[in-house]
Amino acid sequence: MPYTPHTKDDVQKMCTQIGIKDETELFDSIPNELRAKSFDIPEGLSEFEVFENFKELSNQNDTSKVSFLGGGYYDHIIPTAVDALSGRSEFYTAYTPYQAEASQGTLQALYEYQTMICNLTGMEATNASMYDGGTALAEAALMAVRIGRGKRKKIIVDSGVNPIYIKILKTYLAYHDLEVIVLHVKSDGSDKETLLGMIDETVAGYAFQNPNFFGSIEDYSEIIEALHNVKALAIMSSYPIALGILKSAGEVDADIYCGDGQSLGMYLGFGGPSFGILACKEKYIRNLPGRIVGITDDREGKRAYVLTLQAREQHIRRDKATSNICSNQNLMALRATIFLSLLGKEGFEKLALQNYNKSEYLKKELSKVDGIKIYNQNPTFNEFVIELNISATEFIDKMEEKGFFAGLKLEKLFEGFENRVLVSTTEKRTKKQIDNFVTCVKEIV
Numbered sequence: 351m352p353y354t355p356h357t358k359d360d361v362q363k364m365c366t367q368i369g370i371k372d373e374t375e376l377f378d379s380i381p382n383e384l385r386a387k388s389f390d391i392p393e394g395l396s397e398f399e400v401f402e403n404f405k406e407l408s409n410q411n412d413t414s415k416v417s418f419l420g421g422g423y424y425d426h427i428i429p430t431a432v433d434a435l436s437g438r439s440e441f442y443t444a445y446t447p448y449q450a451e452a453s454q455g456t457l458q459a460l461y462e463y464q465t466m467i468c469n470l471t472g473m474e475a476t477n478a479s480m481y482d483g484g485t486a487l488a489e490a491a492l493m494a495v496r497i498g499r500g501k502r503k504k505i506i507v508d509s510g511v512n513p514i515y516i517k518i519l520k521t522y523l524a525y526h527d528l529e530v531i532v533l534h535v536k537s538d539g540s541d542k543e544t545l546l547g548m549i550d551e552t553v554a555g556y557a558f559q560n561p562n563f564f565g566s567i568e569d570y571s572e573i574i575e576a577l578h579n580v581k582a583l584a585i586m587s588s589y590p591i592a593l594g595i596l597k598s599a600g601e602v603d604a605d606i607y608c609g610d611g612q613s614l615g616m617y618l619g620f621g622g623p624s625f626g627i628l629a630c631k632e633k634y635i636r637n638l639p640g641r642i643v644g645i646t647d648d649r650e651g652k653r654a655y656v657l658t659l660q661a662r663e664q665h666i667r668r669d670k671a672t673s674n675i676c677s678n679q680n681l682m683a684l685r686a687t688i689f690l691s692l693l694g695k696e697g698f699e700k701l702a703l704q705n706y707n708k709s710e711y712l713k714k715e716l717s718k719v720d721g722i723k724i725y726n727q728n729p730t731f732n733e734f735v736i737e738l739n740i741s742a743t744e745f746i747d748k749m750e751e752k753g754f755f756a757g758l759k760l761e762k763l764f765e766g767f768e769n770r771v772l773v774s775t776t777e778k779r780t781k782k783q784i785d786n787f788v789t790c791v792k793e794i795v
Contacts, residue, residue, distance in 0.1 A: 355394075415750065416783050420733040420774025421563065421758040422483070422512050423621060424591070424613045427778055429692050432615045436685045443681075456680065457655035461643045463687040470593050470690070470698075471607040472600020473629035477640040479683040480626025480675065483610025484518035487511070487557060487587055489628055489673055490606045491519055493637045494555030494583040495528060496672065502554035502582065503528050506545070509535040510562025511587060513763045519557075528554075535764050542573065549576045555583040555606075561592055564772065565709075565733035566726050574603055590614055590627065592731045594702025599629070606630045615689030616682060625679035625686070635659065639673030704777040705732035708784065712775050715788045721795030725770060733774035735760065739795055742771050752790040 356364075365372055377385065395403065417425050436442065440455060460478040467476045480486040491505045505528060507516055516532055523530055531548070533541060549556070556577055561567045574584040586604035588596075591613050599607035612624040630638055636659065644658035693701060709732040716722050716736060725735035738745050742759040749756035757774065760767035775784065 415753050415755050416779070416787070417755040418757050418773050418775060418779070418787065419755050420565075421772050422514065422589075422610065422612075423618055423624075424589075424732075424774065424776050425618055425778055426591070426613055426776050428615055428617065429689065431692055432685050432688045435688050436681060441681060441684055454655055457643050457657070459684050459687055460641075460678075460680070461645060461655050462691075463683045464643060466687060466690045467627055467629055470590065470598065471609075471627070471629045472598030473607050474600075474632035475635040475638060475642070476627070476629035477638055477642050477678070479611070479678040479680070480608075480628050480640060481677075481679065482622070482624050482626045483512070483587065483608065483612075484515040484626075485522075485675070486608035486610070486626030486628045487515045487585070488519045488522035489626075489639050489675065490585045490587075490608045491523065491530075491555060491557060492526075492673065493606055493630065493634065493639070494585060495526070496637050497583060497634055498554040498581075502552055504553045505530050506548060506553060506556045507532045508545075508556070508558040508562070509533040509541075510564060510566065510568075511557055511559045512563045515559075515587065545573060546576050549573075549580060549582060551580050551582075553577070553580065553582040555585050557585040557587065559587040560596070561589060561731040561733075564726060564735050565730040565774070566728040567596065567731055568728055570602060578603070589731065591698075591702050591705055594699045595706060596702075596731070605634065611679075611682060611686050614686035616685060623679070623682055625682035637672055640675050641678050701777055705775065708775045708777070708779055709733065711781075712773070712779075712784050712788070715784070716773075716791065719788065719792050719795065722791065732776060733772055735770050735772050738769045738771065740769065742767075742769055745771060745794060748794045749790060752793075754787055754790065756787070756791075 361373060365375075370376065419425070440453075441459070464476050464478060468474065480489060494505065495502065505519075505523065507519065507530060509532065520530055533545065545556075556573065558570055558573070560570060570584070570586075577584050583605040584603070585606045585608065586599040586602065587608050588599070590609050590611060607627065607629045609627040610624055611627050612618075612622075616624055628638065628640070635642070638659070641657055642659045644656050646654050646656055648654045690698065709730065713724060713730065713734055717724050721739040723737040725737045736757070742761055746756055746759055757771040760770045760772055
């Protein structure tokens with residue numbers, strides 16, 4: 351039905367009908383000290399005025415500058431077909447479809463998404479998406495604890511995991527009888543010697559990110575082997591685009607994969623909307639939270655898609671559910687499916703190589719600049735940390751004046767990083783933009 355807001359006369363008639371003077375009496379049960387004194391809400395606007403208001407607000411966003419920002423969210427080319435197809439009315443809805451009314455088209459799209467994610471990550475099973483990369487990591491940690499039958503009480507987190515993800519993980523696990531151990535921050539790789547000494551039968555899982563938050567690539571094979579020797583699980587998080595050229599979670603023998611899908615066809619939007627990826631080895635599928643779409647035959651022998659293994663709170667009684675996640679990011683997962691379909695296997699590899707090669711070119715040019723030091727000791731993918739002879743704040747501000755969002759200040763995330771900046775490149779950055787960036791850096795430092 352159309353949206354028809356109530357007039358003041360309508361409201362008064364309803365209040366009279368139920369025997370109250372005005373709508374504020376509906377809240378008499380709330381103590382006065384807990385009530386808001388005023389909501390300070392302006393009078394309503396016409397449709398035209400609302401659009402003008404939003405246009406004015408949106409103009410406050412500065413989109414004119416060339417972005418070298420990274421740190422978990424990336425500026426990629428999105429083919430026009432992604433918008434055109436995902437915006438069709440069959441798909442474009444805020445409603446979450448449940449089993450009884452879910453169309454076969456929606457279910458098939460999610461089934462294809464699952465297939466592509468398994469191919470990309472090298473895992474044998476995945477769900478129909480999570481909320482974002484941080485919640486996917488937290489759910490992966492809970493999976494590891496459940497698989498350890500609750501007897502293992504430690505989750506070790508590598509220092510290179512996205513600090514936002516670590517905060518989400520700690521929040522998720524705050525009221526569980528678990529110990530979350532976060533290793534000391536290092537941009538040049540994990541402290542393997544310390545880590546190997548910590549791995550024992552009390553550890554449920556170890557979460558690492560490759561490439562890590564600082565862009566560094568590392569070999570985790572020795573750590574994964576040590577984990578498996580004591581029947582602990584390896585949880586790998588990654589930037590999905592990097593899987594175009596780096597070993598997948600399956601190839602390194604990780605048990606659970608998690609990541610954020612923003613780079614697979616989603617625009618930058620102040621951190622969202624996005625979706626989370628969560629995949630695992632087949633033997634752990636019954637501990638995988640959320641929705642999983644399966645394929646079967648109906649009673650007439652026709653192919654049919656169904657929601658299956660929904661180990662969530664709406665279908666399973668309370669503590670028997672694997673998670674309280676009650677939805678998935680349908681539309682975002684669909685966009686990723688279209689994006690991956692358009693690129694194909696070879697296109698995806700080329701995309702990853704462009705990210706890598708352009709970053710290497712930028713890194714090489716910046717390493718020649720007096721006053722700049724490349725902080726990473728290990729190889730990197732499409733981002734790296736630069737150490738400056740001036741404060742990061744001064745550097746970022748001056749580069750913004752020259753038309754660049756020069757990178758992510760790390761001082762707000764890590765102690766002792768006042769003069770360090772995380773710089774990122776994607777396939778969207780041209781050689782001319784990169785060269786101009788380097789020229790401006792030389793003028794500042």
